[in-house]
Amino acid sequence: EVQLVESGGGLVQPGGSLRLSCAASGFTFNSFWMHWVRQAPGKGLVWVSRINGDGTATNYADSVRGRFTISRDNAKNTLYLQMNSLRAEDTAVYYCARAFVGAAVGYDYWGQGTLVTVSS
């Protein structure tokens, strides 16, 4: 059974840092692009970043480029999102999602989400 389990969310002050993790199981992790998508409270879905199977290619939304870094450890089947210089507008539930092969936005599996709150 495919499972994605996020962790690492919490309350952080503006300007602070946080690292999110997404533990994957039930599939060949290094064969899939993985994405982070966020959703502010009561708002819509917003794409954050993606990384390819071997970790050599990444893309970022303009709003996080230079502050967030996506990475993966295929030996641990884990996806990461390092978030620095956090702002109030980064407050959201962060989901990791798997994009099935050949589909850029074919998110067939999602994690349950982890809440990040940026506030003083």
Added chain:
Amino acid sequence: QSGLTQPPSASGTPGQRVAISCSGSSSNIGTNSVYWFQQLPGTAPKLLIYGNSQRPSGVPDRFSGSKSGTSASLAISGLRSEDEADYYCAAWDNSLSGVVFGGGTKLTVL
């Protein structure tokens, strides 16, 4: 990051057919596949449609997708109370080198 445009709300009665539109541009919908997601309250989104009109296994054929030019549409026929949810369209954007989502449409079953 410019997004896709969806109506904020839609509604219908049980058994009816409703359609939700999604408008984009030549750099996203005009060139790439459209995806649709359903999000029930308090849960993670679920993939409904990929490749403009394909349904993943397990998605009822009451849900259908189409695309024409720079616009797409999700149709739900035989509306049921359990279809009450938020619906999002998405596509890859070549100019942004990223994914763009629509703002979401809240579907109410009256």
